[in-house]
Amino acid sequence: MNQQLPRDDELIPRLLAHDEHAYAQLVSAYHGLMVHLARAIVGPAIADEVAQEAWLSVIRALPRFERRSSLKTWILRIVSNTAKTRLRHESRTVNLQDALGDQTRIDPGQFNASGRWASPPVAWHADTPDDLLASRELRACIDASLDALPPMQRAALTLRDMQGLDMESLCKVLEVSESNGRVLLHRARHRVQAAIEAFYQR
Amino acid sequence: MKMMLPSCREITERASDYLDQNLSPWQRAAFRMHLLMCIYCRRHVRHLDLTVATLGRIAAEDETPQNDDIQQIVELLKRQQNESAGQKGEDGG
Numbered sequence: 192m193n194q195q196l197p198r199d200d201e202l203i204p205r206l207l208a209h210d211e212h213a214y215a216q217l218v219s220a221y222h223g224l225m226v227h228l229a230r231a232i233v234g235p236a237i238a239d240e241v242a243q244e245a246w247l248s249v250i251r252a253l254p255r256f257e258r259r260s261s262l263k264t265w266i267l268r269i270v271s272n273t274a275k276t277r278l279r280h281e282s283r284t285v286n287l288q289d290a291l292g293d294q295t296r297i298d299p300g301q302f303n304a305s306g307r308w309a310s311p312p313v314a315w316h317a318d319t320p321d322d323l324l325a326s327r328e329l330r331a332c333i334d335a336s337l338d339a340l341p342p343m344q345r346a347a348l349t350l351r352d353m354q355g356l357d358m359e360s361l362c363k364v365l366e367v368s369e370s371n372g373r374v375l376l377h378r379a380r381h382r383v384q385a386a387i388e389a390f391y392q393r
Numbered sequence: 394m395k396m397m398l399p400s401c402r403e404i405t406e407r408a409s410d411y412l413d414q415n416l417s418p419w420q421r422a423a424f425r426m427h428l429l430m431c432i433y434c435r436r437h438v439r440h441l442d443l444t445v446a447t448l449g450r451i452a453a454e455d456e457t458p459q460n461d462d463i464q465q466i467v468e469l470l471k472r473q474q475n476e477s478a479g480q481k482g483e484d485g486g
């Protein structure tokens with residue numbers, strides 16, 4: 192199932208012609224990513240459902256796809272919007288301002304009045320991701336920090352650092368400006384880093 | 394002309410953009426100058442870099458979809474397509 196996905200301009204006509212093999216290739220290439228993004232925004236319980244709903248929208252809307260972005264970016268934007276709509280229906284919010292205004296920065300007590308470190312970072316005794324992930328306890332801390340992120344921050348982190356999207360695609364998918372996209376990413380990364388730091392400070 | 398170097402606090406605020414190569418050449422030069430002189434900020438930036446790499450590793454171990462899931466979605470899409478084709482057929486007939 193894991194052959195390389197054809198280029199958009201080869202794949203799209205085949206999808207529009209309802210080529211079942213093309214469907215399978217597309218689903219195989221993007222379904223995992225879609226579930227991952229959906230989970231970042233709505234949580235694990237209904238992520239699969241949101242991804243399915245998004246797939247139906249993708250196939251319905253495909254004849255109107257204007258190719259101003261890659262197919263992948265366009266599909267992920269549909270997932271993001273489906274997930275946000277779902278949250279609103281459940282009267283939960285995906286408030287961008289909440290995620291941007293989140294003041295849980297690095298603890299201001301870490302710096303003195305002139306902006307120098309007052310409580311400097313401790314050594315982590317880890318040089319690689321494998322070193323860090325070798326500790327189950329630390330892994331649990333990282334997972335907890337991810338769970339605690341505001342949805343839009345978690346979505347930004349998922350797309351950029353976990354799924355390797357470039358910044359421009361990230362902003363298109365989440366429908367945020369480039370500077371807001373960067374702020375979301377910055378905050379999210381720092382929260383995870385702070386969780387690891389707290390683990391080593393104990 | 395004396396270049397104003399960023400403080401440690403400012404380094405932490407720009408570290409994410411530094412790693413993503415989103416700083417202007419001037420900001421980048423000042424950032425690196427600070428790192429040369431400050432062991433703690435070097436450590437902070439290294440840790441952020443490691444954090445980002447670790448997130449990538451976590452994603453890689455995350456689920457790739459099962460063939461069953463893929464087949465289920467493909468069936469769903471085919472069904473939707475047949476339904477809409479069926480509707481068109483009825484309209485025509």
Ligand SMILES: [Zn+2]
Nearest residue numbers: 400401431434
């Ligand atoms: Zn410093």
